[in-house]
Amino acid sequence: MTPTSPHSVEEYIMLHSVLGLVVTVVAVCSADVCRLPSHLWCSSRKTAEDCQVTQQCSAHDWRHQAAAPPVNLVLYYEALCPFCKQFITDQLYPTHVKLDGDILNITVLPFGNAEEKQEGNKWIFTCQHGRSECEGNLIATCALKTTSFNSTAYLPFLNCIETAANEHVLWPAVLKNCAVRNHVSEADIKSCMKSDEGNELEHEMGVATKKEGVEYVPWIVINGQHTNATNQEAQDDLLKLICKTYTGPKPQACTSTLTTDLSVSYKHPQ
Template identity: 30%
Template sequence: MRAAVFVCLLLGWVGVAMPRRLRGAQADRLAITLYYEALCPYCMKFVTSQLNPSMVRQDRLPFTDLTLIPYGNAKTNDDGNVECQHGVMECELNAWHACILEHHDIAQSLKLIACMIRGKKNRLDKCADHYQIDVGDVRNCKKTRQVNDILRKYGEETARVSFMGVPAIALDHVYDADLSGNLTDNFDAIFCAKYKEKFNKQLNNCQ
């Protein structure tokens, strides 16, 4: 996987409600930033088999400052239009993800995005129905704005980081290529270790 992740080669912070059982008003959070694109096979695999299980099933989300950046290897051409590695449909899907992130907290956003990314088409309505989340604001965002406008800030965020492929994962606001490669294969174990190292706390269900 570490080597394969680079198939998606370059061509060219949100609050979470805290469970009552946690001590104090808010747990310490470890920052994780994922740079990805909607149709990259390795991004899809990482989100569905590593990130989402860790955040949801292992309950890491209350301890995570999770940021999702749906842009990946896209580029802005000379006319100011965003061109995505996997074509127009990927730009459309990235924009849908961006609208979700703009209008929903990270817990709801991750549910919707992890559900949507399992397919190669817009599954917003199906995913929203499954989780009983009102996405009228998301539809309005996508309907009333151009893809270039929706994705602009994500392109600016992505331009601040130098990576060779996606998924690219920054831990504690630092991107390291070797660590990112390891995280794509062993996300939860590394998250646990880094959390304990930073905050001197052992999370539940960590090996």
């Protein structure tokens, strides 16, 4: 069953914090086990034994189920922060490309050091790097909504717009180019940006950012924890940090980075 789209930023964060942790319990009578659909034969060791597929389940399904939960990474950032741009384009997106969702689960919240006030039914935002940054934050927030908060869909787009982000950026041209290149609806993002829903969603990004107690950006949370040391480690080499943090079998992308690290740190005896 595909999970429904979150209706708030808090639901967005909560949904991403539990992805990959699905447990299915199937109760059956011994005499009827092999009347089960084949996709349930590996639901328990007893069922697999009765259906004579223990070896196959052990080699595939159970090995996958035994894997550790993904590392949860939450990024609080703002569109025109140079260090945020560097982290997204040099660390976050490349690491996402190398590691699938079973290893790394990413959540991003575009707001950063912005401030807000309510005027009537609207929220008015003031951003650290000016009005252009507020526009960039809203583009990113609406891209999240347009892609149903699916990181696989929005991260290529986010990487694209951050690659172009600078103090003289022309957001309409960047939005058009990045939407076409990454198969994201430009029209839907523009509609969201003009809507009350988009305005409210950006406000919710702010509420979540303030609740986290963000003091600077990029503010990176790994498995629910933030420290200055981990934040710097993520900015220096995110792939290495995620590989070190992940407790399951290391994928090939991790093997190369961890092997390199070991070879550098090892000293031959004199």
